[in-house]
Amino acid sequence: xxxxxxxxxxxxxxxxxxxxxxxxxxxxxxxxxxxxxxxxxxxxxxxxxxxxxxxxxxxxxxxxxxxxxxxxxxxxxxxxxxxxx
Amino acid sequence: xxxxxxxxxxxxxxxxxxxxxxxxxxxxxxxxxxxxxxxxxxxxxxxxxxxxxxxxxxxxxxxxxxxxxxxxxxxxxxxxxxxxxxxxxxxxxxxxxxxxxxxxxxxxxxxxxxxxxxxxxxxxxxxxxxxxxxxxxxxxxxxxxxxxxxxxxxxxxxxxxxxxxxxxxxxxxxxxxxxxxxxxxxxxxxxxxxxxxxxxxxxxxxxxxxxxxxxxxxxxxxxxxxxxxxxxxxxxxxxxxxxxxxxxxxxxxxxxxxxxxxxxxxxxxxxxxxxxxxxxxxxxxxxxxxxxxxxxxxxxxxxxxxxxxxxxxxxxxxxxxxxxxxxxxxxxxxxxxxxxxxxxxxxxxxxxxxxxxxxxxxxxxxxxxxxxxxxxxxxxxxxxxxx
Numbered sequence: 001x002x003x004x005x006x007x008x009x010x011x012x013x014x015x016x017x018x019x020x021x022x023x024x025x026x027x028x029x030x031x032x033x034x035x036x037x038x039x040x041x042x043x044x045x046x047x048x049x050x051x052x053x054x055x056x057x058x059x060x061x062x063x064x065x066x067x068x069x070x071x072x073x074x075x076x077x078x079x080x081x082x083x084x085x
Numbered sequence: 086x087x088x089x090x091x092x093x094x095x096x097x098x099x100x101x102x103x104x105x106x107x108x109x110x111x112x113x114x115x116x117x118x119x120x121x122x123x124x125x126x127x128x129x130x131x132x133x134x135x136x137x138x139x140x141x142x143x144x145x146x147x148x149x150x151x152x153x154x155x156x157x158x159x160x161x162x163x164x165x166x167x168x169x170x171x172x173x174x175x176x177x178x179x180x181x182x183x184x185x186x187x188x189x190x191x192x193x194x195x196x197x198x199x200x201x202x203x204x205x206x207x208x209x210x211x212x213x214x215x216x217x218x219x220x221x222x223x224x225x226x227x228x229x230x231x232x233x234x235x236x237x238x239x240x241x242x243x244x245x246x247x248x249x250x251x252x253x254x255x256x257x258x259x260x261x262x263x264x265x266x267x268x269x270x271x272x273x274x275x276x277x278x279x280x281x282x283x284x285x286x287x288x289x290x291x292x293x294x295x296x297x298x299x300x301x302x303x304x305x306x307x308x309x310x311x312x313x314x315x316x317x318x319x320x321x322x323x324x325x326x327x328x329x330x331x332x333x334x335x336x337x338x339x340x341x342x343x344x345x346x347x348x349x350x351x352x353x354x355x356x357x358x359x360x361x362x363x364x365x366x367x368x369x370x371x372x373x374x375x376x377x378x379x380x381x382x383x384x385x386x387x388x389x390x391x392x393x394x395x396x397x398x399x400x401x402x403x404x405x406x407x408x409x410x411x412x413x414x415x416x417x418x419x420x421x422x423x424x425x426x427x428x429x430x431x432x433x434x435x436x437x438x439x440x441x442x443x444x445x446x447x448x449x450x451x452x453x454x455x456x457x458x459x460x461x462x463x464x465x466x467x468x469x470x471x472x
């Protein structure tokens with residue numbers, strides 16, 4: 001499936017878009033971390049919670065449960081909050 | 086007259102000072118010439134990243150560790166083995182243990198404090214985090230593990246409180262000290278949680294609060310209500326500690342109670358502040374940067390008139406050092422890690438403000454000059470000697 005990477009995380013992937021497989025959101029994130037070591041901990045904490053200023057969208061719908069099943073044709077977008085300062 | 090306890094400065098090889106400046110928006114290195122008169126700026130490193138602490142390993146003179154995160158992303162530790170030319174992220178940054186099913190575990194918001202281990206343990210580092218946690222690396226900062234039982238100990242978790250009990254940017258574990266004579270002897274502080282000491286390499290800890298005061302109305306016997314800001318050990322007399330606390334300046338000798346030496350500070354100024362610097366060779370001399378702790382606690386220079394205060398007699402008397410500093414309308418805050426000294430003779434002193442200015446004195450505080458402006462909010466300043 002296609003995963004869109006926000007600018008702040010492109011130092012890991014060197015690309016804005018990567019192809020990753022996995023049956024669930026958790027599996028996709030684990031595969032991302034296997035290929036781009038360290039990326040998962042920047043968006044998911046050690047208690048497997050999505051970090052406060054990060055949102056994950058699958059096919060345009062926000063997902064909060066890492067057990068969410070995914071299909072190979074799905075698109076995951078990792079977004080960080082627009083606000084900063 | 087008592088003999089001076091100041092030890093002579095060692096015969097020094099040619100060396101120069103580099104200042105390691107950690108800010109809300111990146112890190113900078115300031116390279117001084119041998120006279121500490123001219124400074125060359127290098128940076129930014131990690132532009133846009135929140136850098137809490139940047140430390141050079143004194144054991145090899147080339148490894149740098151930086152505690153970083155961004156406003157949105159999780160925390161990590163960056164590591165350089167060539168004095169900042171190249172950087173690599175830690176393979177396993179500090180992180181709390183996963184909580185058992187059904188329990189709500191903690192997550193590290195940021196690594197706040199970095200301390201290199203003793204000389205005879207070359208790859209050991211310690212880290213203090215927010216929320217409060219103590220971590221150790223045995224491989225030069227590449228991987229980190231929880232250190233000692235305190236991160237998950239029920240009593241310590243109770244003393245640490247929750248994020249609601251801490252500072253607005255999170256409660257912190259800081260001032261990690263390893264006794265240079267005996268690595269089994271360690272000390273740390275918690276903003277909300279008190280001062281703690283171990284003599285068995287961190288297997289067990291004991292709160293050392295005797296003599297410390299709390300805000301009126303709070304139980305002094307309860308570690309939760311103690312807020313040490315900065316604790317320092319005297320390099321030439323490791324039995325002596327100094328502490329800048331939310332409730333005053335203290336000294337502790339051996340295993341005795343803390344003594345509030347800040348009572349002899351001028352009443353108009355008070356003895357509240359964040360940072361504290363000890364002389365590298367004279368255990369009777371320290372420097373502090375007082376802040377306004379009245380009413381709503383502005384935490385700015387009292388009356389808008391910044392000044393460093395020093396004692397040369399272990400706190401019996403204090404002198405103000407402000408030559409070269411602004412005389413009015415300078416509402417500065419200097420955070421607990423943002424004031425430091427080098428080991429040269431005379432000692433060079435350095436501090437960074439949250440308004441992005443870096444100031445220094447080449448003569449132990451007698452005269453100050455501004456060596457950098459327009460930096461982001463400064464979180465930490467360390468001085469390292471390069472040969």
